[in-house]
Amino acid sequence: MKIKPLGKRILAKKIEEESRTTSGGIVLPESAKSDKVVRAKVLAVGTDEKFTVKKGNEILVSSFAGTEIEVEGDKLLLVKETDVLAIIE
Numbered sequence: 001m002k003i004k005p006l007g008k009r010i011l012a013k014k015i016e017e018e019s020r021t022t023s024g025g026i027v028l029p030e031s032a033k034s035d036k037v038v039r040a041k042v043l044a045v046g047t048d049e050k051f052t053v054k055k056g057n058e059i060l061v062s063s064f065a066g067t068e069i070e071v072e073g074d075k076l077l078l079v080k081e082t083d084v085l086a087i088i089e
Contacts, residue, residue, distance in 0.1 A: 012059060012078075012079065
């Protein structure tokens, strides 16, 4: 399935971090993570002509920004360009 975001929206794939463990070897569940930002890789940009981010950039977005969708087993994020906090270089 091919998804093309409209307007000033960005389609990005969440970059999953490896599981977190404490120094004692206890694996922390997803709910115990206190991340306030999500790292993602831009897969597609919307139909608007001027974008700061480009396909292939790694970005940081707020963990509560955008809409999370699942396509063919991949967790994707559909966010507005204004929700992008930073581009990772």
